Amino acid sequence: MGRRNFLRSSAAFAGLGALAASLSPLRELGDYSSVDEFMQKYYKEMTPDDMAKVITRIENDVQRQYGIRPHVRDLKPMDGAEFVYCLNLTRCIGCRKCVHACVNENNQSRNPEIQYIRVLKLPHGSMDIDKADHEYNPESVPEKGFFYMPVQCQQCHNPPCVKVCPVHATWQEKDGITVIDYDWCIGCRYCEAACPYWARRFNFTKPEIPKERLNPNMSYLGNRPRKQGVMEKCHFCIQRTRVGRYPACLEVCPVGARKFGNILDPDSEVSYILREKRIFIQLKEEMGTNPRFFYYFEK
Amino acid sequence: MMRATRDYLTFLWRCGRIAFVGDWRYYAWMGGLTVFCLLGLHAYCIQFVHGLIVTGMSDEVSWGVYIANFTFLVGVAAAAVMMVIPVYIYDNEELHDLVIFGELLAVAAIIMCLAFVTVDLGRPDRFWHLIPGIGQLNFPRSMLSWDVIVLNGYLLLNVHICGYLLYSRYQNRKPSKWFYIPFVFVAIVWAVSIHTVTAFLYVGLGGRPFWNSSIVGPRFLASAFSAGPSIIILALQIIRRVTHYHITDKALLTLRSIVQVSMIINVFLLFNEVFKEFYSGLHVASSTYLFLGLDGHHALVPWIWTAVVFNLVSMFLLILPLTRSLKWLDLACVLCIVGIWIEKGMGLVIPGFIPTPLGALIEYTPSLNETLVCLGIWAFGLLCYTIFLRMSVPILQGRLSKANEHLPEPDAAADPATAPVPH
Numbered sequence: 001m002g003r004r005n006f007l008r009s010s011a012a013f014a015g016l017g018a019l020a021a022s023l024s025p026l027r028e029l030g031d032y033s034s035v036d037e038f039m040q041k042y043y044k045e046m047t048p049d050d051m052a053k054v055i056t057r058i059e060n061d062v063q064r065q066y067g068i069r070p071h072v073r074d075l076k077p078m079d080g081a082e083f084v085y086c087l088n089l090t091r092c093i094g095c096r097k098c099v100h101a102c103v104n105e106n107n108q109s110r111n112p113e114i115q116y117i118r119v120l121k122l123p124h125g126s127m128d129i130d131k132a133d134h135e136y137n138p139e140s141v142p143e144k145g146f147f148y149m150p151v152q153c154q155q156c157h158n159p160p161c162v163k164v165c166p167v168h169a170t171w172q173e174k175d176g177i178t179v180i181d182y183d184w185c186i187g188c189r190y191c192e193a194a195c196p197y198w199a200r201r202f203n204f205t206k207p208e209i210p211k212e213r214l215n216p217n218m219s220y221l222g223n224r225p226r227k228q229g230v231m232e233k234c235h236f237c238i239q240r241t242r243v244g245r246y247p248a249c250l251e252v253c254p255v256g257a258r259k260f261g262n263i264l265d266p267d268s269e270v271s272y273i274l275r276e277k278r279i280f281i282q283l284k285e286e287m288g289t290n291p292r293f294f295y296y297f298e299k
Numbered sequence: 300m301m302r303a304t305r306d307y308l309t310f311l312w313r314c315g316r317i318a319f320v321g322d323w324r325y326y327a328w329m330g331g332l333t334v335f336c337l338l339g340l341h342a343y344c345i346q347f348v349h350g351l352i353v354t355g356m357s358d359e360v361s362w363g364v365y366i367a368n369f370t371f372l373v374g375v376a377a378a379a380v381m382m383v384i385p386v387y388i389y390d391n392e393e394l395h396d397l398v399i400f401g402e403l404l405a406v407a408a409i410i411m412c413l414a415f416v417t418v419d420l421g422r423p424d425r426f427w428h429l430i431p432g433i434g435q436l437n438f439p440r441s442m443l444s445w446d447v448i449v450l451n452g453y454l455l456l457n458v459h460i461c462g463y464l465l466y467s468r469y470q471n472r473k474p475s476k477w478f479y480i481p482f483v484f485v486a487i488v489w490a491v492s493i494h495t496v497t498a499f500l501y502v503g504l505g506g507r508p509f510w511n512s513s514i515v516g517p518r519f520l521a522s523a524f525s526a527g528p529s530i531i532i533l534a535l536q537i538i539r540r541v542t543h544y545h546i547t548d549k550a551l552l553t554l555r556s557i558v559q560v561s562m563i564i565n566v567f568l569l570f571n572e573v574f575k576e577f578y579s580g581l582h583v584a585s586s587t588y589l590f591l592g593l594d595g596h597h598a599l600v601p602w603i604w605t606a607v608v609f610n611l612v613s614m615f616l617l618i619l620p621l622t623r624s625l626k627w628l629d630l631a632c633v634l635c636i637v638g639i640w641i642e643k644g645m646g647l648v649i650p651g652f653i654p655t656p657l658g659a660l661i662e663y664t665p666s667l668n669e670t671l672v673c674l675g676i677w678a679f680g681l682l683c684y685t686i687f688l689r690m691s692v693p694i695l696q697g698r699l700s701k702a703n704e705h706l707p708e709p710d711a712a713a714d715p716a717t718a719p720v721p722h
Contacts, residue, residue, distance in 0.1 A: 015333070022337040025344040032348075033424055042428075042435050112352070118657060130584055130658040151657060160506060166443035167428040168435040184435070186428055187351075187421015190443050192361045196506025198657045201358050202421065205350035228350040229421025284656075287505050 031061075033227075042168070043181040043221070051220070054183075058224055065225075066209070070216040072224055075242040077175035083236050084176070084263040084270045085247075085293045086280070087150060091257035094119055094141045094148030098249035098258070102152075105237060105248035106223040107215055109207030116201065116234040117152040117249060152249075153178065153199040153234035154283060154291030161191035161200060170231070176292050177236050179221040185230040192231065196287050200233045236260070263292075309704060310469055314690040317699060321689065324541075332682040339675010342668045343418055351421060354669040359661035360652040362419070364673055367644030369415035371526070372680075373497045374519060374643065376408035376453065378527015380490035381557050387483050393550040396695065399464060400538065401531050402457050403687040405490075409454040411680035418672055442500045449493045456486045461691070469694050470701045494519050501651065508582035509651045512575075518568045519643075524561035526639040528554045529632035534684075536625065542692045548625070555628055559617040562635060566614050569607075569642070588660070589650040596653075598662045602645045609638030 036057055041050055055072045062070045099117045108114040120132035124145045132149075142148065159178050162170050169185040172178045192200045206228040218224040222238035237247035241260070250258040261268035273296060274280060280296035282289075321329070346353050356363045382401035385391035417423055428434040429447055438444040460482050467474035498519040501510035532554050539546040576586040587593050592600050613634035622628040654660045665673075693699035 018334075018337050019340075022341040023344055025341065025348050028348050030348075038424060120657060128658075129656075130654060132658040134657070134659045160504065164441050164443065164503070166437050166441045166447065167425075168437050169428070184425070184428060185422065186425045188416075188419065188443065189361045189421070190441070190500075192358065193652070194504050194506060196656045198358075198655045198659075202361060203350070204356070205352035227422075231421075284506075 037183060040183050042184055044168075044171075055220065058218075058220070062214075062218075062225060066211050066214050068211065068214055068216050070214070070218045070224070072218045072220060073239070074220045075222070075238060077173045077177070078242060080264055081262045082174075082176045082264050083155070083241060083292065084261065084274070085155070085236070086259040086270050086273045087293070087295050088257040088259070088298055089147060089149060089295050090297045090299055091255045092119075092148045092150060093255055093257075094121060094136070094143075094146075095254065097252045097254060098150060101248040101252035102234070104213065105215055105240075106235075107209055107218070107225050108201075108232070109203065109209065109226075110213070111208040112204065114201045114203070114207070114232070116199070116232075117150050118198065120149045120151060121146050122149055149295065150249075151197055151199070151283065152293070153236075154197050154289065154293040155236065157290035157292065158288060160194040160196065160287075160289060164190045164194040166190065173221075175242070177238060177241075178233075179235055179238065180231055180233065181221065182224070182226050182230045182232065187229040187231070189231070196284050196289060197291075200231055203228050203230055203232065306470075306701070307466070310466060310701075313699060313704070314694075317693065318686045318689050325689070329682065329685065332678045332685070335674050335678030336682060337675075339672050339678065342671035342675065345668055346418070346672065347423070353666060355664050355666045356669075357661060357663070359655050359659060360649060360663035362648055362652070363663055364644065364665045364669060365415050365419040367648040368673055368676070369412050369419070370497060370519075370648060371640050371643045372408045372412045372415065373450070373494055374523025374639075375527045375530055376405040376412065377490040377494040377520070377523045378531070379405035379457070380487050381524050381528050381561075382531065382554070383483060383487055383490075385553065385557075387480070387487075391553065393547055393553055397535060397546060397550055399461055399691060399695070400535060400688070402461050402486075403691060404527075404531060404534060404684060406454065406457045406461065407680050407684035407687065409450055409457070410683055411676055412450060413454075414676045414679065415673075418676070442496065442503050445496045446493075446500060449489065449496050453486070453489050453493050456482055456489055460486065461687075465691055465694050468697075469699065471697075491520065494523050501647070506656050507651050509585035510647075512572065514568060514572050514575075515647075518565065518572065521561055521565035521568055522639045522643055525558050525565050526636050528557050528561070529635045532558070532632050533629065533636075536629070538688060538692065542688075542696075544692050544696065551625065551628065552623060555617065555622060558632070558635065562610070562614045562617055565639070566610055569610070584654050585650040588653050589646060593654070594660055596660050596662050598664065599645055599649060602641050606638045606641035606646055609634040610642065613638060 034057075040054060046054065051074050055074065058072050059070055062068065062072075096119050099115050099119060102108070102116050103110070103114075106116065108116070118134060120129065120134065121136040121143075122132055124147065136143075155176055155178055157176075159172055162172055162178060166188060167184060167186055170178060170180045170191060187202070189202055192202060203226050207226055209225065214225075215223060217239055219239035219242070222235050226232050237245075241247060246260055250260050259269050259273060261270040263270055263274070265271060274294065277296050277298065280294045282291045282294060354363060379401040382394050382398045386394050386398045417426070420426070429436055429444075431438070436444045436447065438448065460479050463479050464474055495516050498516035501507070502513065502515045504510055532551055535546050535551060538544050573586070573590070576583050584593060588596065589599050589603050591597070613631045616622050616627060616631035616634070622631050649663055653662065690699075
């Protein structure tokens with residue numbers, strides 16, 4: 001072997017070795033994605049049979065990971081229902097019980113912590129969000145001279161997040177809820193940049209939920225555990241509201257500041273509020289997003 | 300048909316082979332770049348396994364240096380048009396034989412752009428959801444779907460134009476005008492479109508007042524047409540020195556005029572934006588954060604003022620006759636490239652997220668892992684551009700052609716690329 005050939009072969013070997021070393025972190029990849037998951041069809045193109053298979057796969061995955069057999073359903077919107085949320089700012093005391101009830105109900109990651117509801121502490125007399133305190137932590141609430149405004153997905157009529165998604169992974173359903181197909185999202189985070197309410201959250205790493213805290217009552221577009229690298233957000237507790245229950249944040253509220261219901265039903269509480277109250281507002285109304293989430297003021 | 304295919308495969312084989320042949324400087328350069336590529340690949344594998352948590356990004360600042368570099372490089376790619384227009388519309392003689400180096404730079408820049416968006420994805424394994432037909436491309440509503448189309452289209456256009464012209468030269472045949480001139484003109488419009496669409500990606504977001512401004516598109520073009528040709532000026536001088544390819548000073552000075560005018564427009568537009576933001580005082584939080592710092596947070600302040608100073612110094616140097624001397628021109632180009640890289644990257648992408656739409660002030664600093672991924676992609680882009688030049692220069696000089704197909708291949712020791720070629 002000539003000197004040149006020897007040098008060439010050594011360079012090639014060194015190169016391959018370096019390449020292998022560069023790829024070495026991939027050994028920890030674990031259960032990143034199964035073939036079935038990789039090939040899975042878009043939600044709206046699945047037949048009932050496809051969906052049944054997908055649900056079995058999800059149930060198996062959850063059982064393998066958490067040791068609990070969940071009950072996963074693909075709940076469809078109810079006919080004649082369009083959901084609306086009303087929040088009474090006069091009553092809210094900023095206790096953040098809604099934030100934690102939401103985390104428990106919707107199987108959000110505890111580490112890193114993901115929360116759908118952000119409660120803003122605002123100085124008396126101001127609706128300027130730039131003055132909001134996000135990290136207030138006093139001995140007790142409410143504090144004098146302040147009021148509290150919980151913000152979550154506003155379920156807009158004209159959602160900017162849906163418009164910008166390059167792959168239709170998020171869309172608005174008939175009942176007004178904007179949902180995400182977690183198995184279709186590519187994780188570009190354009191929706192997160194587009195949302196004027198900072199309502200969307202990204203799974204920056206593999207979500208961690210303690211086994212004993214897992215809520216086994218799950219829905220496909222709702223609270224089933226998410227994977228690393230996809231978006232999630234408030235979906236009005238689809239696994240509850242589509243079977244006639246209230247969202248978890250409403251049930252836990254100690255002061256009854258939260259009202260939820262069907263705006264198409266004239267006898268619902270939300271219809272009454274929007275019909276009878278003199279003042280109610282949509283957050284950032286000037287954006288033209290037209291939220292289904294209203295703030296009102298009443299003793 | 301068989302013969303044509305065989306000829307073309309031989310051409311590709313010989314081009315591929317020559318990429319591995321050079322003198323010691325070539326090996327050192329390529330070896331160095333490969334090391335950075337592998338470091339970047341290693342960092343990316345870590346990110347792929349553990350997720351984007353290994354970057355400095357958060358739910359508050361959800362895009363970082365990946366998208367910043369992407370935005371800058373779209374501009375570099377678009378800037379090839381600043382050589383194409385003088386040559387194909389104004390029949391500029393000086394730039395005629397150089398325009399292909401600009402187009403090859405565009406190809407390398409687009410490759411880097413695509414790499415930067417890919418590493419930014421949370422689920423790169425699901426990229427096929429973007430492919431029309433099998434996926435669900437949200438066209439025409441999502442600006443990102445437009446970007447996917449225009450960037451890939453621009454890549455194909457330039458690969459076709461460069462590939463066809465080089466293959467024709469290799470065969471020593473006159474290229475058929477019908478086979479490339481229409482594409483050249485489409486590419487001119489297309490170049491403007493890639494940067495406009497990328498600007499619209501930001502401009503279209505009503506919830507982000509810092510981006511939601513109609514001047515962003517024009518500013519993108521002006522900065523691109525300054526930084527892009529600056530990079531080409533530097534690249535051409537390196538080509539001239541390393542390969543003895545014939546490049547006149549006059550050609551470089553033509554490019555200087557282009558950078559000069561673009562830079563003046565760029566600084567003017569920047570001034571317009573700063574005035575509008577601060578004088579009206581409306582939605583000024585992001586700009587305040589960027590230029591002055593806000594509530595004790597001022598991570599970007601030194602960056603943006605460096606960019607402003609670099610842009611201004613570069614502009615004055617370019618206006619002065621001083622930069623007819625190449626040393627000063629090089630300095631002006633470097634200042635322009637660095638200034639615009641900061642302004643388009645750190646200065647445009649990051650402050651759009653600060654404060655958040657709910658008024659929280661969370662800062663962003665790229666992590667080491669993230670920085671290594673960026674360096675890796677830059678190294679890969681330079682590696683690609685070097686390989687393109689290593690193939691195209693001998694073809695253009697006539698040293699790699701069909702006529703000498705049967706002669707022994709050149710080898711490192713006797714590589715004519717480094718020897719002066721009389722012209």
